[in-house]
Amino acid sequence: MTSTQHLVFLAVVLARLVVPLFIPRYPLPAIVAALIIDGVDQTIFQAFHVTQVLGVYQSYDKALDIYYLVIAYTATMRNWDDPFAFRIAQFLWYYRLVGVLAFELSGQNWLLFVFPNTFEYFFIAYEAVRVFWDPRRLSHRQLLWGAAFIWVVIKLPQEWWIHIAKLDATDEIAAHPVLATVLFALLAVVLTVFVVEVRRRAPAPDWRPRVRVDAPPSENVPEDRRDWLLATGEKAVLISMILVIFANIVPTSLRSIDLAIVVVVVVVLNGVVTELLASTGRLPLSLIKRFAAIVVVNAVIFELLYWLGRDRHVNVAAALFVLLLLSLIITLFDEYRGVRHRKLAAVG
16 A cells, blocks of 8 residues: 555544544534544545455444444443433344344344334434433433434434445445435425524523533442442443454454353453452553553463463454453543442432
């Protein structure tokens, strides 16, 4: 590749890695930006004739989709004060994750239609409300109807188009330009009517438009052992599912069951080390320092597992990718679960 092509490739990859990190603090613009980058990355590569690495990149493309969505899920722990809204998002996230896992293990495309990615658009809708209003205004009925509308009206047709019909929007527009123009015009009219009706029916804004969400002040709130065990169990399940999916996407020699066992060991050992550091007062408080500490802990664990294992043929790039992703998920999950625990303790 030429130097320009290298720069384009690196810029796209860095954007896909860095932009999602802003989702917790700037949820709406960051996830929309991540969604757009995900949608145009292949087009950018084709425009600059970056074709030599597309095969490798496409194997990581799905993994990067999961990467920004799991950050969005941890952001709901940090930012969403309404327990009912959080539970809906939690269900939608794990429902989709089960579908992706089943698809990667079976290769059956219809599973992605049955398990649509409703979580992403529900997250966007909730954060769009936050720009002008306190989302706690939303009733249980409104939240359920909103999730159902996104599921049935938006995501099911989209998943059918992509995974069942296997149609390409660009090809269809080129093949039927008149019909595409009519449909786009109709969509514009529907959106205009929708916006007008929302503005007419919506209450007065609660604040000036804002997209930044600040976390509450950090303070120590005791957590009983039952809550800690439940959270550790969820973390083990979450990371196991994600990395089993990755084992079927990125190049790795690990079988799914081996990877799941490794993840459980890593999560348990991370929990033990974290508790020991916390009990001695040595646990770093800043998010970056905590991430660095967890990377070191996981690197040691990975090295031990490598020497204890029988297969020494390791893809270094894939191993580094998994190590950093695992450390990031553990860091964000622990940090933002702590934020959520403090919020619930303050309310209860």
